[in-house]
Amino acid sequence: xxxxxxxxxxxxxxxxxxxxxxxxxxxxxxxxxxxxxxxxxxxxxxxxxxxxxxxxxxxxxxxxxxxxxxxxxxxxxxxxxxxxxxxxxxxxxxxxxxxxxxxxxxxxxxxxxxxxxxxxxxxxxxxxxxxxxxxxxxxxxxxxxxxxxxxxxxxxxxxxxxxxxxxxxxxxxxxxxxxxxxxxxxxxxxxxxxxxxxxxxxxxxxxxxxxxxxxxxxxxxxxxxxxxxxxxxxxxxxxxxxxxxxxxxxxxxxxxxxxxxxxxxxxxxxxxxxxxxxxxxxxxxxxxxxxxxxxxxxxxxxxxxxxxxxxxxxxxxxxxxxxxxxxxxxxxxxxxxxxxxxxxxxxxxxxxxxxxxxxxxxxxxxxxxxxxxxxxxxxxxxxxxxxxxxxxxxxxxxxxxxxxxxxxxxxxxxxxxxxxxxxxxxxxxxxxxxxxxxxxxxxxxxxxxxxxxxxxxxxxxxxxxxxxxxxxxxxxxxxxxxxxxxxxxxxxxxxxxxxxxxxxxxx
Ligand code: ME8
Numbered sequence: 001x002x003x004x005x006x007x008x009x010x011x012x013x014x015x016x017x018x019x020x021x022x023x024x025x026x027x028x029x030x031x032x033x034x035x036x037x038x039x040x041x042x043x044x045x046x047x048x049x050x051x052x053x054x055x056x057x058x059x060x061x062x063x064x065x066x067x068x069x070x071x072x073x074x075x076x077x078x079x080x081x082x083x084x085x086x087x088x089x090x091x092x093x094x095x096x097x098x099x100x101x102x103x104x105x106x107x108x109x110x111x112x113x114x115x116x117x118x119x120x121x122x123x124x125x126x127x128x129x130x131x132x133x134x135x136x137x138x139x140x141x142x143x144x145x146x147x148x149x150x151x152x153x154x155x156x157x158x159x160x161x162x163x164x165x166x167x168x169x170x171x172x173x174x175x176x177x178x179x180x181x182x183x184x185x186x187x188x189x190x191x192x193x194x195x196x197x198x199x200x201x202x203x204x205x206x207x208x209x210x211x212x213x214x215x216x217x218x219x220x221x222x223x224x225x226x227x228x229x230x231x232x233x234x235x236x237x238x239x240x241x242x243x244x245x246x247x248x249x250x251x252x253x254x255x256x257x258x259x260x261x262x263x264x265x266x267x268x269x270x271x272x273x274x275x276x277x278x279x280x281x282x283x284x285x286x287x288x289x290x291x292x293x294x295x296x297x298x299x300x301x302x303x304x305x306x307x308x309x310x311x312x313x314x315x316x317x318x319x320x321x322x323x324x325x326x327x328x329x330x331x332x333x334x335x336x337x338x339x340x341x342x343x344x345x346x347x348x349x350x351x352x353x354x355x356x357x358x359x360x361x362x363x364x365x366x367x368x369x370x371x372x373x374x375x376x377x378x379x380x381x382x383x384x385x386x387x388x389x390x391x392x393x394x395x396x397x398x399x400x401x402x403x404x405x406x407x408x409x410x411x412x413x414x415x416x417x418x419x420x421x422x423x424x425x426x427x428x429x430x431x432x433x434x435x436x437x438x439x440x441x442x443x444x445x446x447x448x449x450x451x452x453x454x455x456x457x458x459x460x461x462x463x464x465x466x467x468x469x470x471x472x473x474x475x476x477x478x479x480x481x482x483x484x485x486x487x488x489x490x491x492x493x494x495x496x497x498x499x500x501x502x503x504x505x506x507x
Contacts, residue, residue, distance in 0.1 A: 002040045004249035005031050008257050009048040009091060009232050012072035013057035016079045017297065018305035018335065019258065019290055022323055026287065026404065027256045028085045029324065032458035033399050035086075036479050037392075042249045044236045045080060046091030047073040051225030052126045055211035065211050069094055082308050084316055084461055091236045093213075093228055102213045102223055102231045104240035105276055109162065110216075114275040120159035120203040125150035128260075129225045131203055148260065160205040160221060167271040168199050174270060180283055182266050183402065184330035187259065187286045191266045202268065230269045234278070252281040254402070262286040285402050288332035305335060314503065317460035318344045324404040324459060341505035349500040351415050352452070358422060359445040360470055360496035362438075366431050371446060371472060372439035373489040381444050384421045387414055388451045392480045395455055411455060418448050446471060451483055463499050470496050 007024045010016065024045055031043035048054075049069040058068035073092055080087055091098065109115050123132045127150035137144045137152060144152050175181060175192055182188035205221035206212065212222025231239075233252055238244025257265050262284065270280035292303045310319050322343050327333025363369065377385045391414060398407040422445060430438035453467040457478065468478055472493045477485070 002249050003034045004042045004252040006233055006252055006255050007045040009046040010076055012047050012049050012069045013053050015075050018307050021083050021307040023256050024085055029458045032086055043087045044089050045087045047076050048229045049094045050212040050228055051129050052209055055209055082311055089236055091232050098235045099213050101235035101239045102228050103216045105231055107216055108276045114163050115160050118161050121156045123152040124155040125152045157207045159203040161201040162204045164199045164202040171195050183285045226264050251279040255281050255284045257286050259286040287329050291334045293336050294334055317463040321460055325408045329402050329404045338505055341503050345502045349502045353500040355419050356449055362427055363442050364495055369493050371491045372443040374486050375440035375443055384444055384448055415452055
């Protein structure tokens with residue numbers, strides 16, 4: 001079965017920050033994992049380029065919206081390179097094929113009787129590109145705000161509506177029948193209680209600005225940016241051509257989103273799709289929010305974390321590791337340099353780097369750089385070797401449940417065990433007393449390191465690639481299946497070099 005994974009398409013009102021990198025990173029790791037397990041994967045990311053917010057950002061920058069979106073979209077494309085993302089495609093909502101998909105979906109909804117013309121009167125937050133009911137707003141100093149803190153304005157204009165109110169029961173039935181559709185479970189409960197409180201019809205067109213996809217047959221209206229944006233997920237796989245080669249990827253396996261945009265993905269999107277007679281995605285995972293050293297990340301506080309600067313300072317793989325190790329996926333987390341330092345020094349350098357370096361240096365020095373012969377597994381070796389076979393299975397289960405931190409914990413528990421093994425077996429001391437046993441211990445450690453490096457590739461592709469080079473693993477033997485076939489005895493291993501560099505931790 002093919003696997004389709006998506007990130008949100010990011011607004012081009014501003015340059016990318018750590019939050020954007022985070023969502024795409026989680027998607028990337030799962031995409032790489034599935035590919036390494038032999039699955040066919042389509043991994044999509046891109047940019048959301050219409051709407052009032054982007055139009056305003058272009059105006060503030062003194063640029064025409066198309067020129068502006070071309071520039072900022074490129075910054076998101078560059079980020080995929082800096083972060084080492086393996087996306088198969090990058091979609092922009094200003095592409096012609098996307099206009100066609102949006103208009104086709106609109107017509108289908110209209111033909112099936114789900115759209116009517118009316119007038120919208122109510123609150124709108126441009127920052128969230130969202131409509132809010134009066135009872136959802138909070139008031140501070142006589143000014144009304146959306147629950148997200150975004151300012152709201154009163155909007156009154158002709159508008160097409162989607163009959164969302166008719167979907168309350170059908171959505172509740174859908175959540176019931178598909179308990180894994182919304183994750184994590186706390187978010188699922190939130191959505192269910194929101195839907196249970198009843199859904200109002202949704203305004204799906206705007207007339208007060210032009211920067212959007214025109215409504216078919218009524219040029220005074222552009223489509224509501226969220227209808228346009230959500231449609232990207234089907235545009236990218238060929239919609240409206242359901243015979244397109246890529247259409248086999250639909251429905252998506254996981255839409256990765258932040259908790260801020262869960263409502264759009266878990267309520268509006270399945271309703272639009274079911275109304276159009278299309279299958280809803282299998283799952284929407286809403287992860288938590290990063291703060292910076294305990295503070296909300298915001299432009300006005302000037303504490304936005306630039307992922308490119310971070311990668312320049314600490315290296316890509318330590319950042320990839322830290323983001324997924326530090327915070328359980330789904331919960332909020334704090335970005336702190338001290339925490340990053342502890343993970344980098346205490347886990348990557350001391351636990352993994354040290355094990356690799358000790359093992360490979362000993363092979364280099366004491367075995368003339370040749371891989372020792374595959375030995376029998378003695379009783380004392382079973383603690384190291386026996387759990388290796390199950391590791392890909394348990395890690396796979398955790399990753400398929402988006403439990404990244406638990407997957408890393410599991411792998412590092414075994415690597416710590418391997419450090420215990422090397423200390424107890426002390427191969428450095430065996431050179432004089434029992435050189436045959438020394439080669440056995442080193443080969444077992446090599447076997448274990450190969451498994452750890454293979455399994456960790458999705459998290460730290462470049463560094464684990466370097467470790468697999470040092471372990472002499474050919475590039476066509478780096479998938480999970482290849483772990484069952486030992487490397488030939490006696491192959492030459494290159495001289496090792498350190499994988500991670502320690503950093504200074506501020507007190
Ligand atoms: O909402 N912590 O785009 P957007 C964690 N265009 N994740 C964060 C974050 C933070 N502090 N800040 C942002 C949009 N994110 C729409 C999406 S999809 C059809 C349309 C991440 O540029 C998180 O994934 O505002 C969040 O959902 C997303 O960026 C919002 O990106």
